[in-house]
Amino acid sequence: xxxxxxxxxxxxxxxxxxxxxxxxxxxxxxxxxxxxxxxxxxxxxxxxxxxxxxxxxxxxxxxxxxxxxxxxxxxxxxxxxxxxxxxxxxxxxxxxxxxxxxxxxxxxxxxxxxxxxxxxxxxxxxxxxxxxxxx
Numbered sequence: 001x002x003x004x005x006x007x008x009x010x011x012x013x014x015x016x017x018x019x020x021x022x023x024x025x026x027x028x029x030x031x032x033x034x035x036x037x038x039x040x041x042x043x044x045x046x047x048x049x050x051x052x053x054x055x056x057x058x059x060x061x062x063x064x065x066x067x068x069x070x071x072x073x074x075x076x077x078x079x080x081x082x083x084x085x086x087x088x089x090x091x092x093x094x095x096x097x098x099x100x101x102x103x104x105x106x107x108x109x110x111x112x113x114x115x116x117x118x119x120x121x122x123x124x125x126x127x128x129x130x131x132x133x134x135x
Contacts, residue, residue, distance in 0.1 A: 002026040003118060006047040008038040008064060009080070010056040014103075018051060021107040022114065035059035039067060046075060049117055051110075053103075054081040054088060065095035076117045080105065 005027045007018045015031040022029045030047065032038035034056065041047075052061040065077055079092045082103040089100055098120065099113045 002028070003048040003114075004028045004030070004045075005049045005051060005114070006030045006032060006038060006041055007051045008032045008035070008056075008061065009051075009053040010034065011053070014053065014080075017107075018110065021110050025111055025114070027114070035061075035064045035067070038064055042068070042073065042075070046073065048075070048121075049114065050075050050077045051114075052077055052079055054079055054092065055083060062091060062095060065092070065097065069095060076121055078113050078117060 005022050007015055007022075007029060009015050009018070010033055012033070015033065019029045019031060030041055030045075032041055035058070038050075038052075042050075050064075052064055054061040061079060061081075068075065068077075074096075076098045077092075077096055078099040078101060079089075079097040080101050080103055081088060081092075092100065098117050101109055101113050
C-alpha cells in the first residue's frame with residue numbers, strides 16, 4: 001500500500017492502533033492530536049491520505065476539512081466517527097470525505113477503506129495523466 005497517511009484524532013489509543021495497522025500495510029504514518037497540529041504537518045509535508053476523527057475538542061474534523069478546502073488543498077479524507085448520523089455523513093461528504101468508517105472499527109475495516117481510497121485515487125491520477133497527454 002505504501003502511501004503517506006496522516007491520522008488526526010485526540011485519542012492516543014486510536015492514533016497508536018491506526019499507526020500499527022497502517023505501518024503493517026507498508027504505509028508511512030504520521031500522527032496529529034489536533035487540527036492545529038494536522039494543519040502544520042500538512043503544510044510541511046502533505047500526506048497522500050488523511051484519516052480524520054469527526055469529534056475532537058477545540059476544532060473538529062469538519063473544521064479541518066473546511067480549512068483544507070479554503071486553502072485549496074485536495075487530499076482524500078477518510079472520516080472516522082463514533083457518531084455517524086446521516087447528517088454527519090452528508091456534511092463530511094460535502095467537505096470532500098471519500099470514505100467513512102464507524103468507531104470502533106476493526107483493522108480489516110481500516111485497511112479496506114485505505115485500499116478503496118488508494119485504488120480510486122490511482123484511477124483518477126491515470127485519468128488526469130491521459131487527459132493531459134494530448135501532444
